[in-house]
Amino acid sequence: MYKDSIQARREIARNFTALNYRVDPLHWQTLCMGVNRDLQAKKMRPNVPVPSRRKVIPFLKMMHQETGSMLKAILAFGFDGPWTSSGGSFRLAREIGFDIAHYAKNIHHKNGKVTFLEIGAAWAGFRAEECAGHQATISGLSGEFREQLGESVFLHFTNLTPWHASLPKGVTEHPYVTAAGLGALENRGVQAGEVDIIYSQAAAYFEQDYTAFLRSAARLLKEDGVLIFNHDPVLASAMDEVAWEHGLRLVRRKQMGGMNGAIARYHRLRSSPVSQMVFPGVKRAEDEEVVCESLVMSALRRNVEV
Numbered sequence: 247m248y249k250d251s252i253q254a255r256r257e258i259a260r261n262f263t264a265l266n267y268r269v270d271p272l273h274w275q276t277l278c279m280g281v282n283r284d285l286q287a288k289k290m291r292p293n294v295p296v297p298s299r300r301k302v303i304p305f306l307k308m309m310h311q312e313t314g315s316m317l318k319a320i321l322a323f324g325f326d327g328p329w330t331s332s333g334g335s336f337r338l339a340r341e342i343g344f345d346i347a348h349y350a351k352n353i354h355h356k357n358g359k360v361t362f363l364e365i366g367a368a369w370a371g372f373r374a375e376e377c378a379g380h381q382a383t384i385s386g387l388s389g390e391f392r393e394q395l396g397e398s399v400f401l402h403f404t405n406l407t408p409w410h411a412s413l414p415k416g417v418t419e420h421p422y423v424t425a426a427g428l429g430a431l432e433n434r435g436v437q438a439g440e441v442d443i444i445y446s447q448a449a450a451y452f453e454q455d456y457t458a459f460l461r462s463a464a465r466l467l468k469e470d471g472v473l474i475f476n477h478d479p480v481l482a483s484a485m486d487e488v489a490w491e492h493g494l495r496l497v498r499r500k501q502m503g504g505m506n507g508a509i510a511r512y513h514r515l516r517s518s519p520v521s522q523m524v525f526p527g528v529k530r531a532e533d534e535e536v537v538c539e540s541l542v543m544s545a546l547r548r549n550v551e552v
Contacts, residue, residue, distance in 0.1 A: 257422035366449025367403030371528045425453035428462035446475040465490040467514040479508040
C-alpha cells in the first residue's frame with residue numbers, strides 16, 4: 247500500500263502542477279489521508295459497516311473477518327487511521343428529491359446526448375451484481391444506458407487512485423483527480439460546458455478548497471447543468487456566495503447531520519441575465535418569480551426617478 251500511496255501523491259501533484267495550482271500544506275495532508283482511505287477501501291467488500299475504533303473488540307473482529315489476518319486487524323487499529331469501506335450510491339441525490347437516472351433519461355431524450363460526471367464514483371465499483379441494482383450507482387446507470395454508451399451517453403468518474411483495469415465503452419475513470427482539480431479533466435476528453443450532471447457523495451465533502459472546486463465544476467457544466475454534493479454545513483453561506491460568483495444558483499439544501507453534513511443542489515445559470523438573477527438561498531420556482539419581479543420593478547422605479 248505504501249508504494250501505491252507514493253505513486254498516487256506524485257500523480258496528484260503532477261496534475262496540480264499542470265493546472266498551475268498551489269495546494270497549502272494542510273490541504274495536502276488531508277489529500278494524503280484521502281489517498282490512504284482509498285487504498286484501504288480496496289481491501290474490503292463494498293458497504294461493510296466498519297465499527298468505530300472506540301469499540302475495540304467489534305472493530306478487531308470486523309477487520310479480522312475482512313482482511314483474514316489478526317495481524318492486519320491490529321495494524322489497522324493501531325496505525326492505519328480511520329478505515330472506510332467502499333460503497334457509493336445516488337442516495338444523497340434522492341434525499342433532496344433528485345432522481346439522477348430519471349433526469350439523465352430526460353436529458354438524453356431531449357438533447358439526444360447526456361454526459362454524467364461523478365467525483366469519487368470508483369468506490370461504487372463496476373461489478374455484475376451492481377448492475378442488477380438498476381440506477382442506484384453509476385454502475386447501474388451504465389447498465390440502464392448499455393445500448394447508448396459511447397455513442398450518446400458518456401459516464402465519467404474521478405478518484406484519488408485507479409480502481410479498474412477495464413470498463414464498459416463510454417465509461418471513463420479519471421484517477422488522481424481531486425475535487426479542486428477537476429480542471430484536469432479538460433485534458434482528458436471532458437469538454438468545458440458539456441457536462442449535464444456532476445455528483446459527489448462524500449468525496450467533495452473533504453475538499454478544503456471549495457472555491458476551486460465550485461469554479462471548476464461551473465466551468466464543466468452546461469447551461470442549466472446540475473451540481474449535487476454534500477458539504478460541511480458551516481460553509482453553506484460562503485459556498486453560496488462563491489457559487490453565485492461562478493454562475494451557479496442554489497436550488498435546494500437539506501441538512502442531514504453527521505458525516506453527511508448538508509446536501510446542496512446548484513444549477514448552472516443560463517445566459518439570460520434577468521430571468522436567472524436569483525439570490526443564493528432561493529429554493530422554489532415561485533420564489534424565483536417573486537425575486538425577478540422585484541428586480542424588474544426596482545429597475546423601473548429607478549428609471550422613473552431619473
